[in-house]
Amino acid sequence: MLAIRGLVVDFFGEGGAVRAVDGVDLDLDPGETLAVVGESGSGKSTLALAVPGLLPPSARIAGSIRLAGQELVGLAEPALRVLRGRRIGLVFQEPMTSLNPVLTIGEQVREVLEAHGLGRGRAVRARVVELLAEVGIADPASRAGAYAHELSGGMRQRAMIAMALAADPAILIADEPTTALDVTIQAQILDLFRRLRDRRGMALLLVTHDLGVVAELADRVAVMQAGRVVETGPARRVLDAPQHGYTRQLLAATLSLDGGAAA
Numbered sequence: 566m567l568a569i570r571g572l573v574v575d576f577f578g579e580g581g582a583v584r585a586v587d588g589v590d591l592d593l594d595p596g597e598t599l600a601v602v603g604e605s606g607s608g609k610s611t612l613a614l615a616v617p618g619l620l621p622p623s624a625r626i627a628g629s630i631r632l633a634g635q636e637l638v639g640l641a642e643p644a645l646r647v648l649r650g651r652r653i654g655l656v657f658q659e660p661m662t663s664l665n666p667v668l669t670i671g672e673q674v675r676e677v678l679e680a681h682g683l684g685r686g687r688a689v690r691a692r693v694v695e696l697l698a699e700v701g702i703a704d705p706a707s708r709a710g711a712y713a714h715e716l717s718g719g720m721r722q723r724a725m726i727a728m729a730l731a732a733d734p735a736i737l738i739a740d741e742p743t744t745a746l747d748v749t750i751q752a753q754i755l756d757l758f759r760r761l762r763d764r765r766g767m768a769l770l771l772v773t774h775d776l777g778v779v780a781e782l783a784d785r786v787a788v789m790q791a792g793r794v795v796e797t798g799p800a801r802r803v804l805d806a807p808q809h810g811y812t813r814q815l816l817a818a819t820l821s822l823d824g825g826a827a828a
Contacts, residue, residue, distance in 0.1 A: 567593040572628035587792035600783035654729030660721035671709030719750035
């Protein structure tokens with residue numbers, strides 16, 4: 566589904582170039598969850614933003630990103646805009662800053678459907694309600710008329726997920742989607758991702774610093790340090806028997822394998 570080869574991302578500024586991603590190779594299969602983990606500054610979010618072409622103008626990208634055989638690096642912006650939503654869905658960390666405060670939740674989901682030519686009028690309104698119900702929003706017909714500030718953090722994240730899924734993408738990219746949520750809501754959102762992935766057969770690229778999230782949801786994990794992938798493999802193997810010293814440091818700093826705090 567997704568094949569990344571030799572990916573390099575440099576950011577250029579007054580002080581020169583800074584390399585954020587340095588020769589990354591990764592694969593993501595249909596129906597699979599790949600977690601990309603690492604500390605802040607490891608390059609994991611830059612990697613995620615490079616896939617749909619959302620890097621800022623100061624970035625320069627080299628290498629290859631192929632989605633179902635189609636090369637995305639160098640693809641013109643109009644073509645990338647079609648892919649976003651239609652083939653690649655995006656869920657970000659803080660929905661309050663991603664959602665439009667002057668449009669209702671329903672209007673924002675409807676915009677995605679209409680932008681990709683997936684209907685208009687009554688059929689779109691019905692589809693909006695279906696999507697809100699699918700992501701677990703109670704009383705979706707009524708909540709479709711709510712604004713972001715009228716919803717809880719968990720409901721806002723569910724609304725963002727509904728927008729990301731509206732055009733039935735093949736891949737969902739979720740960048741730290743549970744960081745701003747409390748533990749109970751986090752567990753609910755992770756369960757929602759799992760059910761949606763299994764029901765829709767889509768691939769999930771999960772960016773996180775939380776190895777507890779990895780243990781809960783990921784099939785495979787790629788560990789990034791200073792822009793490079795230093796370890797990759799089945800999630801259970803990487804968590805149970807990490808091969809790289811940096812991975813062992815991450816485990817020691819976050820969670821022990823039995824779910825308690827590491828010493």
